[in-house]
Amino acid sequence: MKYTFNLLLILLLFFTSCRKDPQIQAAYDLIERITPGYGKQFCLELIGPDNGSDVYEVAGENGKVVLRGNNTVSLATAYNQYLKYHCNAHVSWFGDQLNLPETLPVPAETTHRIINGKYRVYFNYCTLSYTGAWWDWERWQREIDYMAMNSINTPLSVVGLEGVWYNTLLRFGFTDEEARSYLVDPAHFAWQWMPNIESFGGPLPKSWIDSHIALGKQVVNRQLELGMTPIQQGFSGAVPRKMMEKFPEAKIQKQPDWYGFEGICQLDPLDPLFTDLGKAFLEEEQKLYGTYGLYAADPFHESKPPVDTPEYLNAVGSSIHKLMKTFDPDALWVMQAWSFRKDIASVVPKHDLLVLSLNGALGGEDHFCNHDFVVGNLHNFGGRVNLHGDLPLVSSNQFMKAKQETPNVVGSGLFMESIGQNPVFYELAFEMPVHQDSVKLKEWLDKYAQRRYGAPSEAAGKAWELLLAGPYRAGTNGVESSSIICARPAVDVKKSGPNAGFNIPYDPQSLIEAEACLLQDAEQLKGSKPYRFDIVDVQRQIMSNLGQEIHKKAAEAFKKKDKEAFALHSGRFLELLKDVDILLRTRTEFNFDQWLTDARAWGTTDEERNLFEKNASSLVTIWGGQVDVRQFDYSWREWTGLIEGYYLQRWKQFYDMLQGHLDNGTAYREEDAKMDLGRQAFRANEFYDSLADWELAFVDRPGKARTPVTEGDEVTVARRMLDKYKQLSKEYYNVEKTN
Numbered sequence: 001m002k003y004t005f006n007l008l009l010i011l012l013l014f015f016t017s018c019r020k021d022p023q024i025q026a027a028y029d030l031i032e033r034i035t036p037g038y039g040k041q042f043c044l045e046l047i048g049p050d051n052g053s054d055v056y057e058v059a060g061e062n063g064k065v066v067l068r069g070n071n072t073v074s075l076a077t078a079y080n081q082y083l084k085y086h087c088n089a090h091v092s093w094f095g096d097q098l099n100l101p102e103t104l105p106v107p108a109e110t111t112h113r114i115i116n117g118k119y120r121v122y123f124n125y126c127t128l129s130y131t132g133a134w135w136d137w138e139r140w141q142r143e144i145d146y147m148a149m150n151s152i153n154t155p156l157s158v159v160g161l162e163g164v165w166y167n168t169l170l171r172f173g174f175t176d177e178e179a180r181s182y183l184v185d186p187a188h189f190a191w192q193w194m195p196n197i198e199s200f201g202g203p204l205p206k207s208w209i210d211s212h213i214a215l216g217k218q219v220v221n222r223q224l225e226l227g228m229t230p231i232q233q234g235f236s237g238a239v240p241r242k243m244m245e246k247f248p249e250a251k252i253q254k255q256p257d258w259y260g261f262e263g264i265c266q267l268d269p270l271d272p273l274f275t276d277l278g279k280a281f282l283e284e285e286q287k288l289y290g291t292y293g294l295y296a297a298d299p300f301h302e303s304k305p306p307v308d309t310p311e312y313l314n315a316v317g318s319s320i321h322k323l324m325k326t327f328d329p330d331a332l333w334v335m336q337a338w339s340f341r342k343d344i345a346s347v348v349p350k351h352d353l354l355v356l357s358l359n360g361a362l363g364g365e366d367h368f369c370n371h372d373f374v375v376g377n378l379h380n381f382g383g384r385v386n387l388h389g390d391l392p393l394v395s396s397n398q399f400m401k402a403k404q405e406t407p408n409v410v411g412s413g414l415f416m417e418s419i420g421q422n423p424v425f426y427e428l429a430f431e432m433p434v435h436q437d438s439v440k441l442k443e444w445l446d447k448y449a450q451r452r453y454g455a456p457s458e459a460a461g462k463a464w465e466l467l468l469a470g471p472y473r474a475g476t477n478g479v480e481s482s483s484i485i486c487a488r489p490a491v492d493v494k495k496s497g498p499n500a501g502f503n504i505p506y507d508p509q510s511l512i513e514a515e516a517c518l519l520q521d522a523e524q525l526k527g528s529k530p531y532r533f534d535i536v537d538v539q540r541q542i543m544s545n546l547g548q549e550i551h552k553k554a555a556e557a558f559k560k561k562d563k564e565a566f567a568l569h570s571g572r573f574l575e576l577l578k579d580v581d582i583l584l585r586t587r588t589e590f591n592f593d594q595w596l597t598d599a600r601a602w603g604t605t606d607e608e609r610n611l612f613e614k615n616a617s618s619l620v621t622i623w624g625g626q627v628d629v630r631q632f633d634y635s636w637r638e639w640t641g642l643i644e645g646y647y648l649q650r651w652k653q654f655y656d657m658l659q660g661h662l663d664n665g666t667a668y669r670e671e672d673a674k675m676d677l678g679r680q681a682f683r684a685n686e687f688y689d690s691l692a693d694w695e696l697a698f699v700d701r702p703g704k705a706r707t708p709v710t711e712g713d714e715v716t717v718a719r720r721m722l723d724k725y726k727q728l729s730k731e732y733y734n735v736e737k738t739n
Helices: 002-017 022-034 072-086 137-149 161-171 176-182 186-193 206-225 272-289 310-327 391-395 398-405 423-434 441-453 458-469 509-520 529-559 563-584 592-600 606-619 642-664 686-700 714-738
Strands: 042-046 054-061 064-069 111-115 119-122 252-254 265-267 294-296 332-336 353-357 372-377 409-414
Touching: 022 042, 022 072, 022 137, 042 072, 054 072, 064 072, 072 111, 072 137, 072 441, 111 423, 119 372, 137 206, 161 176, 161 186, 161 206, 161 272, 176 206, 186 606, 206 272, 265 272, 272 310, 310 332, 353 409, 372 398, 391 423, 391 441, 398 409, 398 423, 409 423, 423 441, 423 529, 441 458, 441 529, 458 509, 509 529, 509 714, 529 563, 529 642, 529 714, 563 642, 563 714, 592 606, 592 642, 606 686, 642 686
Parallel strands: 042 064, 119 409, 294 332, 332 353, 353 372, 372 409
Antiparallel strands: 054 064, 054 111, 252 265
16 A cells, blocks of 8 residues: 555656646647647656757656657657657648547657757748738647747747837827828738838728737747747838838938839938837837847848948948847847848848848858858748649758858758648658758658558558659759649730749659549548648649640630630630639638638728738739739639639630630730730730739629638549549640640
8 A cells, every 4th residue: 555655656746747847838738739638648858958959859758758858849849759750640731640549659769869950940921921811829829839849949920010010100100090001911011021012901900900919929928938939020221101201301212112012211220210210119029029039130122222332231230230239239130041131241240140041042152241040941932832842852951961061050941931832841841950861751751641641551652652753853942833723814824923934844644643542542541631631732733734735725726716626625724723623622721712711800890801801812813012013923822712713714704805806707916915024914905904904803802702611522522533634634645745
């Protein structure tokens, strides 16, 4: 009896000791959020860093799973690695595969791993608009947990920044309406914060400002609780145009227009107002959220300085640095390398500037003026939906390779403009900081498929071999190739947005084989939500690729004045778009109806709900503009709802116009259309002028979201679409081979 009592006492003390530290408790809370009821099977312990580096351990002791780490992020990383490699479990953006036993397996051996890099940075400003514009606390809480589980310790954190600007402007004589009119709509915040634009899509409702001050506090507090250091906004001298009226003596110069938006204004860093306004801005940020030492500032991002001389740029760098250090002696200036200017950076003392190399560049011969920098991956632009990503590059361990090149590499980062796509790319990228060398990609993919789908499948393994040889091969990390579905209609379509044109850097028929392999063991794997996402995503890409060939035949028939062939191929193309919409509606991820529903949920009145729907619609269609509409379709997306309601309707109008020319025997000269950014301009000719009016009306029209948001079973619909388009593809790809 005494022995039993002592044993129980020892176990109680052991369990209690695992929970007493706030860092440990925060990790336990995360475990319970992800795997409710399993926290009691873990013992968490804090250990010291390994030669200055973050570290974690996974072990077994006294029948419990022991997770050790030098901070909460390290503990969360240990938890995730345990789930992945001891439980064959998987946590993702697209649903979890957490088929865990009632009693968790206890590791037989201890795993000890260093987590590379002082800084593991996450988010591009654009991510928070292209993906996170409408997130509520539940979605943010999930993402922050996911960040911690994947070793992220330095997230960009600007939720609620509109409240900082609002309060600052009130201090400088702006009225409520003037301050809210300066602020852009929620979908376009990223480009105001960087800064590129102002006064678009608003005025911003006060209810939004208030609700997002509250949300911003929740986000920052949870990040701090989990041991992260948020990157907050600094002041770079961008000011409202109205400042020129209110402070006529101040040295304020207007910058050039930016992609159809009226230029913003830059306050001269030598003007006394620069220090006064910057200090007030940082004070207001501190009042709302606290400040924690990392301040982002990107002067003249994607623009030109009003005075482009070394002396002026030196003054800009010195003034921003002085402002930060006066406010916070421990301040570290964080700057994107996207618009890196040596004349600004060179005046900042070493270790007072951290450069974020978004695309992994090493900064030339002097490696960003020998400042500390983070090497990153950009990968996605605008939230575009396209299977791609250089897995061999990621598996090579870019951080360790860069570290061998130059010692001022101090971390890694993921700087995609949008998340929620290509999960395999991000799963590998998130894991690389715990590896000291390259990863054996084939072996890693086999384990990835097994834990993602919840069961071994030789066919699924074969599918991932094909996908690795196809869209995830070397050299596929850049800007997404165009989508014919999302392209603004033309006979000779140049591209679906202002960037890359059409290119399928692999045999498109290999995806058909991969999808067949994925569906082969559907009865065994269909219980996994991530599996269901993958079969929809691969089938979507199959149909998108095939659409390029179908439209080519329609265009060829039009040029030959072959009415019968034109009707056949154009009809098939429109039918394909309808089918892709049906396929994608089985999921919430690639879903315009969900996007609009989330946007409208933030409104407190019908007027606000309609405004937010307009904002959400604008970003993924015309993008926006004040002087002109130039960036239309930058954020093209193969999304259900957007295909049926927008892309399909555009193509139908275009094909109807071409059919009219065929019926009337008249010519349509596309060659005469005005061009902009490598494709037909927004109002390039009579047809595009009419189409532009329709597109603008689409954006303005409220109530576009369909209900229910999702419809149909992924496995059933994917099988039906594979059968249908596998047969049709033979005709088009065989024809292509004989030309």
